[in-house]
Amino acid sequence: MLNPALVTDAVTALLASIPELAAAMAVTDSSGNVNVRISAFHYRLGAEHRLAEAIYKMPAPSILVAWDGTQGGNFNGYQIWKHRIAVHIRMGNMAGNLEPVGYEDLWWMICNRPPDGASQNIRYINILPELDIMDTPSVAHALDEDLVDRFVGTFVIPEMGDN
Amino acid sequence: MTPLVDFAALNYIFADTGGTSVAFVPQDGSGQQTIQAIIMPPAMHEDVMGGAGTAALRLWVDFASISPQPREGDLMIVGPATYVVAVVEAEPQSTGGAVLKLRTN
Numbered sequence: 445m446l447n448p449a450l451v452t453d454a455v456t457a458l459l460a461s462i463p464e465l466a467a468a469m470a471v472t473d474s475s476g477n478v479n480v481r482i483s484a485f486h487y488r489l490g491a492e493h494r495l496a497e498a499i500y501k502m503p504a505p506s507i508l509v510a511w512d513g514t515q516g517g518n519f520n521g522y523q524i525w526k527h528r529i530a531v532h533i534r535m536g537n538m539a540g541n542l543e544p545v546g547y548e549d550l551w552w553m554i555c556n557r558p559p560d561g562a563s564q565n566i567r568y569i570n571i572l573p574e575l576d577i578m579d580t581p582s583v584a585h586a587l588d589e590d591l592v593d594r595f596v597g598t599f600v601i602p603e604m605g606d607n
Numbered sequence: 608m609t610p611l612v613d614f615a616a617l618n619y620i621f622a623d624t625g626g627t628s629v630a631f632v633p634q635d636g637s638g639q640q641t642i643q644a645i646i647m648p649p650a651m652h653e654d655v656m657g658g659a660g661t662a663a664l665r666l667w668v669d670f671a672s673i674s675p676q677p678r679e680g681d682l683m684i685v686g687p688a689t690y691v692v693a694v695v696e697a698e699p700q701s702t703g704g705a706v707l708k709l710r711t712n
Contacts, residue, residue: 471712496651497651500650500651500662500663501662501663501711502662503662503710503711503712504691504693504710504711504712536712537680537682537691537712538680539634539679539680539681539691540634540680588650589649589650589651590649590650590663590693590694590708590710591694592693592694592708592710
């Protein structure tokens with residue numbers, strides 16, 4: 445089985461390479477540096493916050509990509525692992541923005557806009573050579589501890605063979 | 608019904624005594640102003656003590672006395688950190704206060 449951390453990192457890098465999405469997640473700090481807030485979460489006790497806290501602490505805007513589990517089974521002749529990757533989305537402050545980018549727009553960008561240099565969107569890309577293209581992704585509404593809207597998308601990505 | 612204690616009339620004392628100075632930037636373009644706000648515990652405690660540096664912050668303010676009144680999308684600058692007002696929870700009118708739920712911008 446492929447290490448899910450590699451899948452998480454690969455999805456994160458691919459999302460960050462979608463130009464429209466990266467622009468929506470870009471923030472300029474006080475020094476003038478542009479920071480694209482699309483990052484991966486890994487379960488590293490002591491080095492990372494627990495996932496719930498990391499989600500709660502997500503600034504607006506930002507995207508946090510985390511492994512949500514792996515389903516084992518005999519899905520067809522050559523797929524026995526399906527990696528489930530959660531894409532936690534928090535939109536930015538749109539007050540006064542004449543062209544607001546909302547959750548609908550962000551999910552559309554994720555699903556439909558091709559990464560930089562690619563001709564197809566993330567749904568039709570082999571994110572890693574060992575991975576098949578993903579199952580049709582889903583997204584769902586969620587509320588954080590302050591009852592603020594957020595969304596979480598789910599990618600289910602089959603692995604080819606047993607690596 | 609007339610409240611037994613007029614809490615709203617005492618709000619400025621609470622804010623001035625227990626509050627910290629916060630820069631309030633309304634989105635209506637009326638310009639930045641300084642208000643007094645009391646830092647409250649967030650929904651989920653973080654590993655930094657409440658105040659500047661946390662990702663989410665709650666402020667109690669003397670809502671009725673602030674003009675314009677804060678609303679979602681306004682900015683609050685607490686120390687070096689800029690926050691956006693994500694939720695405004697106004698208290699009953701008799702207290703005149705509100706809790707602002709902020710998130711790092």
